C-alpha cells in the first residue's frame with residue numbers, strides 16, 4: 001500500500017519529466033534527420049571536399065561521448081562566446097548533432113543497399129538523377145532504413161537521460177529530484193525505469209506496424 | 220538512303236588500365252535490327268551502355284538521332300527518352316505495380332496525365348500479352364513476365380531505338396520464347412533494335428545484321444547468312460563452333 005502511495009504522489013512530476021523527455025527527443029530528431037540527410041547527400045555527392053567534411057564530422061560524433069559533447073556546448077561554447085545557453089537548447093543541439101551523424105550513416109547505407117540496376121533503369125528511361133532518386137531509390141531506401149532509424153530514435157530518447165547532467169529536468173532528473181526529497185530510491189527508480197520501457201516498447205510496436213504497412217506489395 | 224539512328228565512331232572505353240572497347244565503329248539505320256554476339260567479357264554490354272551513356276565513353280563519338288551524346292549542349296535525359304533499354308536483370312521497380320512501373324516515366328517526363336498513362340500502360344501490356352497483370356507487383360511475376368513488363372516500360376516512352384542487353388539470359392529456358400516473341404514482333408513493327416544475345420536462333424532469324432565482337436573490337440559484321448553461313452574470320456568460326 002505504501003508503495004503505491006509513494007509512486008502515486010511522484011507520478012505528476014514524473015509525467016511532467018516524461019513530457020519534457022519526449023519534447024526534447026522529438027525536436028532533436030527533427031533537426032537530426034535534417035543534419036543526417038544533409039551529411040548523406042554530402043557523402044554521395046561528386047564533391048570530394050564535401051564528402052571528406054561529412055566523414056570527418058561523422059567520425060568526430062562517433063568518437064565523442066554524449067555527455068562530453070553536452071558539457072562542451074553547455075559550458076565550453078557558452079563560455080567561449082560569453083553567452084548563456086539554456087539547458088534545453090544545449091540538449092537539443094547535443095542530441096541533434098550526435099544523432100544526425102548516425103542517421104546519415106543509416107541513410108547512406110539504405111540508399112547504397114538499393115540495387116544499382118534500379119538507378120540505371122530509371123536513368124535509361126530519361127529521368128534525371130534527382131528524379132530517379134526521388135521516385136525510385138528513396139522509396140526503396142526508406143523501407144530498408146526504417147528499422148535502423150527507429151532504433152536510433154530510441155537511442156536518442158534514452159540519451160536524453162544523460163542530459164540531466166546539465167540540469168535539464170526530464171524524466172531521469174525528475175526522479176532524482178523526487179528522491180532528494182523522499183529518499184525512496186527503490187520505488188522511484190523502478191517507476192522511472194518502467195516508464196522508459198513502456199514508452200519505448202510502444203514506439204517499437206508502432207514502428208513495426210508502419211513497417212508492415214509499407215511492406216505490402218514489396219517483395 | 221535510310222536515316223542513321225545510332226552511330227559509334229572509334230568508340231573507346233577503359234576501366235582504369237583495362238581497355239574494354241578499343242575503337243568500335245558501327246552504324247545502325249532506322250528500322251534495322253542488329254544482333255551483337257561474342258564471348259563473355261568481350262565488351263558487348265559496355266558497348267551498349269555507352270550508347271545511352273550509362274557508361275562514359277573514354278574516346279571516340281556516339282551519335283544518337285544526330286546528337287553527339289557527349290556534347291555539352293546535348294541533353295542526355297532527352298536523348299535517353301528516345302532510346303529504351305532492357306536489362307538482363309529486368310530491373311523493374313519493386314515498390315511499384317506493373318502499371319505504375321510503365322506509367323512512371325511518361326507521367327514524370329512527358330507530363331502525361333495519369334489516366335492517359337494508365338490507358339497507355341494497358342495497351343502496352345496487351346501488346347506484351349500481360350493484360351491480366353496490370354495490378355500485380357514485380358515480385359509476383361515470373362522472370363519471363365517481368366522481362367515483358369520491362370519491355371513495355373521502355374516502350375512507354377515511345378522510343379525510336381531499343382537496346383537489349385541479354386534480355387533472356389537470366390530466364391529459365393521455358394520462358395525464353397515468350398520474351399523473344401515480343402521482341403520479334405517489335406522488330407516486325409519496324410523498331411530500330413540493338414540486341415546483345417546468346418540466342419543464335421533469334422540472331423539468325425530476326426536480325427538484319429550480326430556483329431561479332433571479341434576482345435573489345437568488332438571482328439566481323441555481316442548478314443546472318445554471312446556470319447552463320449560463311450564466317451570469314453577464324454575467331455568467328457571458333458566462337459560459333461563453341462556455341463552452336
Ligand SMILES: Nc1ncnc2c1ncn2[C@@H]1O[C@H](COP(=O)(O)OP(=O)(O)O)[C@@H](O)[C@H]1O
Nearest residue numbers: 234237239257258259260261262263264265266
Ligand atoms: N564497371 C566496370 N569496372 C571495371 N571493369 C568492368 C566494368 N564493367 C565491365 N568491366 C570489364 O569490361 C570487360 C567487358 O565487360 P562486358 O562489357 O560486360 O562484356 P560482355 O557484356 O561482352 O560480357 C570485362 O572484362 C569486365 O570485367
Ligand SMILES: [Mg+2]
Nearest residue numbers: 263264265385
Ligand atoms: Mg554482358
